[in-house]
Amino acid sequence: MPPETPLTPDRILEATEEVLRRYGPAKATVVDVARALGVSHGSVYRHFRTKAALREAVTERWLDQAHDQLSAISRAGAPAAERLRDWLSALFAAKRRKAGDDPELFATYLALAAENSATVARHIETMTGQLATIVESGVARGEFAPRDAHRTARALWDATGRFHDPVYAAEWSDPQVETAFGAVCDLLLNGLRAQAVP
Amino acid sequence: MPPETPLTPDRILEATEEVLRRYGPAKATVVDVARALGVSHGSVYRHFRTKAALREAVTERWLDQAHDQLSAISRAGAPAAERLRDWLSALFAAKRRKAGDDPELFATYLALAAENSATVARHIETMTGQLATIVESGVARGEFAPRDAHRTARALWDATGRFHDPVYAAEWSDPQVETAFGAVCDLLLNGLRAQAVP
DNA sequence: GCACTGACAGATATTGAAATCTGTCAGTGC
DNA sequence: GCACTGACAGATTTCAATATCTGTCAGTGC
Secondary structure (H helix, E strand, O other), X not given: XXXXXXXXXHHHHHXXXXXXXXXXXXXXXXXXXXXXXXXXXXXXXXXXXOHHHHHHHHHHHHHHHHHHHHHHHHOOOOOXXXXXXXXXXXXXXXXXXXXXXXXXXXXXXXXXXXXXXXXHHHHHHHHHHHHHHHHHHHHHOOXXXXXXXXXXXXXXXXXXXXXXXXXXXXXXXXXXXXXXXXXXXXXXXXXXXXXXXX | XXXXXXXXXXXXXHHHHHHHHHHHHHHXXXXXXXXXXXXXXXXXXXXXXXXXXXXXXXXXXXXXXXXXXXHHHHOOOOOHHHHHHHXXXXXXXXXXXXXXXXXXXXXXXXXHHHOOHHHHHHHHHHHHHHHHHHHHHHHHOOOOOOOOHHHHHHHHHHHOHHHOOHXXXXXXXXXXXXXXXHHHHHHHHHHHHOOOOO
């Protein structure tokens, strides 16, 4: 019998998210996804070549959500130092909220991220690209000393890892972490404002 | 029969390290340690109340090794900026060497560290204490702008996490990581030299 | 008395047979 | 022709039995 709604990659991804949410990354199976959609698992394989590809697509979708809000900050008109602090704060706040609101779901996506390092690497490139935009405009306006924007963006990303890398999620509920974040931001912003690195 | 050599905590720790090295953290048992020492496992429990206490003692011993070399650098007479860079480089090099030379042993100690967070926290306090010493002397000599040495030391530790936290060990074999380390160091040292954070 | 042993109970880990899952593909129905 | 099904082989996971381990303590020998 033909389905009421056609089976699309998007509907499959939605069902996969739901199944992952309900069963967790270890127990979620393609059969579960098919069952949730009321189709046979063979049909799922018509749209995603492997279970890994399906999970990768879900991972990508999840990571892409993070881009939008931050992208707006990176291209705003405020002074670069302010935009940079806002951007890093927004990233930290978003991650911390997700980790705190639903730790299980966060752990699920952490597991997905761990098995899709290439997708994560692409996500990080997008993120450091936004940081580079801020640094570049700061240099152009004379706020920051001239420097290699991409190298600096990567350094900013690396140096703030404790406040966005999910492996540290357990520490984000510690009240002192806000202070630590402030201290690192101060140091980094100070470093940008100072005279150029030789 | 009385043993040829008396059973001491130190001998037990040595045997435990050997057993951990041979069997890994998941398979190493107290019975294995006792067997390696030629005693009954009951004897081991006369010196360490639980298996967890034994593993914690091994963890502490391992972490303490790291202190000595770095401590010398932190108290040397060189300019603070140079000492700081040397200290961070030495820490990174030591960790990277350990991770690269014997990944299995490194993974073993990583597992031990994960189950002894209080011991690790004490280790980190010692480390940031050494960083604070460098910062303090840099401020005293006028190399660095005045600042809270401990807060700054913690920020330096946090910001360089990617280059000493074992969770990132897999990335340390990437040739680009040296560049990334240099970029973060440049930014941080620049931040210290610049005028004080308000 | 002292350092050690070894048997024990309850907790944890291992193992292998049974169940489930992944990925394929010939077949079904429209 | 097209979207989907469902049976299948091989891979993986589950589960319960079996074995091993942890931590205790009364007992042994010096």
